[in-house]
Amino acid sequence: MVAPPGAAPPPARRRRALPLVVLATVLLLVLAGAGLFVARPGPVAGWLGEGTPEPTASPAPPEPDPQAVLAAFDPNAPAPTPDGVRAALAPLVGQPALGSRVNVSVADVATGKSLFAKGEDAPTVPASVTKLVTAVTVLEARGPAYRIPTRAVAGAAPGEVVLVGGGDPTLAVDGDGFYPGAARLDNLAKQVREALGGAAPTKVTVDSTLYPGPVLAAGWDDDIPVEGFGARITALMTDGARVDPVYARKHHEETNHAAERSSEPDLLAGRAFAKLLGVPAGKVAKGKAPAAPASPAATGTPAPGSELGKVESLPVIRLVDIMISDSDNVIAEALARQVALAQGKPASFAGAGAAMDAVAGELGLPADELDLSDGSGLSRKNRISPSLLTDLLALAGNGRNPELGAIFGGLPVAAWSGTLDERYQAAATSAGAGVVRAKTGTLTGVHAIAGLVTTADGRLLTFAVLTDQTVGSLDDSRQALDRITSTLATCGCR
Structure with missing residues (x-):
């Protein structure tokens, strides 16, 4: 600047x-x-291992050299x-x-x-x-090797789990996410269940305070968050804030990468996480995670702020590759904030x-x-x-x-x-x-x-x-x- x-x-x-x-x-x-x-x-289907074509009466001419x-x-x-x-x-x-x-x-x-x-x-x-x-x-x-974390920690109230966004825009709910190889909330939920030792969570709090806002940039055209080439930028989101990542993945070429985006990406992610934990959607709200405890709890109950699980994004080198090749605007905004965090500036x-x-x-x-x-x-x-x-x-x-x-x-x-x-x-x-x-x-x-x-x-x-x-x-x-x-x-x- x-x-x-x-x-x-x-x-x-x-x-x-x-x-x-x-x-x-x-x-x-x-x-x-x-x-x-x-x-x-050349014959792309063959290169991708889609099998040998059925023989025909007249053999096809050989493929030309690439x-x-x-x-x-x-x-x-x-x-x-x-x-x-x-x-x-x-x-x-x-x-x-x-x-x-x-x-x-x-x-x-x-x-x-x-x-x-x-x-x-x-x-x-x-x-x-x-x-x-x-x-x-x-x-x-x-x-290039840095990975963006998404964490779950124990909340202040009994049974409360806090989902803490670290700024990974590619985070998926499960194996049907938009970005191949992305970190997944179902894996994080599994870690949480193991950390709680069978105790059932009763509430999910969404902590996206790493990004202080605003969620839209100065100079953006009014249709950017509506038309689907951008999104409201929050520290917690799944699939680049896409509402239907499966449809978006299957049709991204014909839609020129546009997709419907959530108006509240962090709450959308929080509700998906709550569903994986068996917590009703009505028990999901925004908040802030407690500070990490100085020492582990003496009892089997995790102390407020203690980590229950963590998943990490693809490495930065891969996120950069996706951002440039697909011109992914949401990944770009997330990576820009990683520069801010590394420099000790507001994200x-x-x-x-x-x-x-x-x-x-x-x-x-x-x-x-x-x-x-x-x-x-x-x-x-x-x-x-x-x-x-x-x-x-x-x-x-x-x-x-x-x-x-x-x-x-x-x-x-x-x-x-x-x-x-x-x-x-x-x-x-x-x-x-x-x-x-x-x-x-x-x-x-x-x-x-x-x-x-x-x-x-x-x-x-x-x-x-x-x-x-x-x-x-x-x-x-x-x-x-x-x-x-x-x-x-x-x-x-x-």
Whole structure:
């Protein structure tokens, strides 16, 4: 966020030279760890073990060899020149579909040298490209292996169990949750029953006080919690606050990941937990857990505040992967609050914004070009400069901070995965297919893209293109952005 008057100035931007061999290693390791294929799919059903098809009278022709998806890059490839990149991109940044404000940064990954700059230091509305900042700062603040806990403790009254939210947005009720591998309330309930030694709980209290509120961010459009791309953000929720996670999981592609969200995510989770414990829904209420006792109770009855059970989320590295690949707004807000907690700040929208700003500054990024009202990019009050994004992408791949390389595993691949799955299909943009890896961002009137691209000569570049005053159609604006990055893929620009 912008530094307050009298505060120490943010650190100057440090352009980092990136050894391509190191970046190649990071990318390959991350992609392998994320389980991403690097070839176009063939007979997918067979790959997934769905059995051998019945023989037919006429045998089918053999499948063609897979088409390469991720282009290789050459550490000895000739570097583009600023004049060459300018000649290629200048006509494209003025496309009418991009509107009246187009801010761009393109840099060479090996040297950190700027190759094209237009409003590169101007804070611009980033939309979901914000998630790149959230990803890097939470990986730095918490580390890739950190897991978010959800706990159950003994309440102050006999038979009372307090469910304490730690901020895990992927928590499931049981094995039918939306997020594969998520922590589960049924497992927590089993621990509670064992800890109580057969004593039946009579009340469930929901403690979601870790997040002080508000539950909606400044700058969010009114339809965000209603239309299902966001939710009210509470420290306790199940399945990203989805009301029907089974339906949402089965139909998320056709609904573009939208789903009905609960107006009270913490109470929804508490009622599900109560049902697992055999407690009536009418005996569920919000409250606060007692402080943990200094020593265990002398009798067999757990002392108020003593832990009855705990489950933990997927590791942060996996949550980051889901957040980026699916552009999951609720996970983004939860991870932003983990940055706040690690920094000792309130786990609120404001606290998270201040914490991410602080961590970005510690990493040497230009914190004066960053002002965040949320961690997902849904807020129209967010501002990020294109050059901060190209610096951030370079920082994540330079090998000096290997934990930050996790952001590459989830970056969508053009015409292949995530939010780029159906893009780069037109003749004017198809050269970027399999060559561009990027995070996208979209709000009404706002379109952005930031990521990596390999040139025709095999040189690796990082780019960020942010527009926040578009007036054309969604498809036209996206294709205009894709033409810019596809042009980088086809040109030696020398």
